[in-house]
Amino acid sequence: MKISISYPPIINHLGQKAMVSQNRNVQYFKKPTYLLPVVQAQAATKLKKNGFDVIWDDGNAELKTFDKWYLDLIKIKPDLIFMEGTTPVMHFLWDLSKKIKKELPNTILVIGGYHAMRQPQETLLKSDFDIVLKSTNLDFVLLELCNELKINNLSLNKIETKGITYRKQDTLDEIIDNGAFKMVENLDSSEIVDRNLVKWKNYAYENGNFLQTPGTYSSSVIRDCMFGKCTFCRYNGPELSFSKMSITKSVDEYEDLIINHGVKEIFDDSGVWFRGKDAIDFAKEIIRRGLHRKGCYFGFNTRFEYLDEETIKWLAKANFRFILIGLESGSNYTLNKLNKGYSMREIRMNLELMTKYGLHPHLTIMVGYYWETKEMLDETVNVVKDFMFKGLARTLQVTICTPVDYTPYHIECVEKKKLIVDNYNDFDMSKVIVKTPIDHSYYYKAIKEMYSIAFHPKFIIRQIIFLFNFKKRDWQFLFTYSIRAIRRVNQHIFNLTNKAS
């Protein structure tokens, strides 16, 4: 049975490519960074290990045009194609499913992703997808599904696999929901990504978060998020839970990546990485194996106050560098509305600790909440400037908070009639799509102002001061990374104005 895990190149009228960005939403970029979809890569690996013929088909990372990608896929004639999408690309994927079905009527089309999993009926009614996969444990569900389809000669008449909604083959209008898949999986039985299968080098260089290349994403140690309550975030919902991989299994992979693949930076893209004792034990294991002396940096996503001083000390010792952390706002009112579970006071203290031990915090900031006043927006801009000028954060990205995929924030916006668009294509983070108390131009101006911090003399002087710590990473940061930063800032500004600065 031939299975293709496919990512079509989706290009908008400005020639920008759809890529996964902040909050895992789709955002269009002119010069994209290619992120390895880790769980999907684990799914591909699991299927291959279980005897399936797997094609890893990422048209974006392979730099294909849409036409080239499409023709290649049709030529391969997979028995099953898996795709995934979020709100802004749903129309595209629905249309694409109809196009593929015409050429390959016997191929089973499966779709995953947060939008379809929360509204499976909608997708099945509006497209030619046969099955919606409703779980974030898609590696486990896909294997069960493929095993069952194989036994039943690809029949869609009766499927037992949990965690899917499907259209019955013999009665096309009948949609069957098989209920929820297991929310908590034992991640020690998930697969470590087969690097050759997913052509890992396609993702190893064009990623702005890597200070050194080749870099790569490790197999995630955490599925979903242990907090999982932030209202805007995809990792929020009763259908999502949390499970984690053992430290030994994960460090084994790090060792393989460093020794056998020559990787220079490893990022774990779990919603939130280990904390407390697990994080310390992980760092100790890295040190015990001598991996901290191999010139490879490590990084991960976390929440404020998940790393205390003791933990940060161990992480620094183990050569961790890049800490990606959500600073959704500089306003305590907004942090509270978003269920963040901490205030600005704790945020500042936590950043001070990370900086003290030489970690490089990367802030992910959002603006454009439907309640966000000028004062709240100014608080965010001022606090971000303060953090960046004082060296409490090294890099940042700012996006427009876009309600998507039936997150609590999305539902709240719908219920309070705050949405001003109804076309899914408009949910691509390129503009504010909610009614706000101030003109939208204020948010765009704020984004531009925050991105411009990278060129401010106070920020540059701070980076020069860091050089006197005589740490390699600080020198690399100033002389290598800053070139990439300019490109990145230009790109973000282009996205808002359609003009490079």
Added chain:
Amino acid sequence: MHKLIRKEYINENLFKIFFDKKDLKFFPGQHFSLSIPNKSINREYSSYTSSNDKELGFLIRRVEGGIMSNLLDKMEVGDELNIYGPYGSFVLKDEYIENKQIIFIASGTGIAPFVSMKETYNLDNYKLFVGIRETRDLADAEKFDESKSYYCISREDNISKNNHYKGRINNQLEKIEYIKDYENSIYMICGNSYMISDVYDILVKEKKINPNNIITESFF
């Protein structure tokens, strides 16, 4: 800030900690984020007391090397911390209380939200399964009807009470038909992820329970 009012130790590693609730309101089963001032650390804990109580309580296991549990262990009466929340949807819907048999399945301190639910709603239509290592880890057995509760003890050989069983929860769920009305039940599972994963497999694959009737909360 919320003031620590009292602590009760079940054993040296297991204790209940009670704070001034102030005006916090919550549904039993929801959790809070506790943040210790100037330590740059927060952690989530499920509510343990009834939502009608004046105090807000948590059931804590002190973990060797665990940062937050040891800080909470060291806190004294009068000390203060920040409490954010409540969060989460691991709660009993009215329809469950009225129409369903509720099956609580917990490992260790995973019993905390079930104590809160039992105390708040004065439930009668439930069964409780709890996995613990030793009898000394038993918390709040007196709050549940003996005929409706089953304790699975993994590290003791001498089992003396009628509703105590040797082994892990999944062994008991596999062997004995405690639950007569499987189909008309709602299953709430709380505790470590391995237990949840194992129990889920038994319920869905062996007992053919509809997965939509299973609600989980993973502790970490």
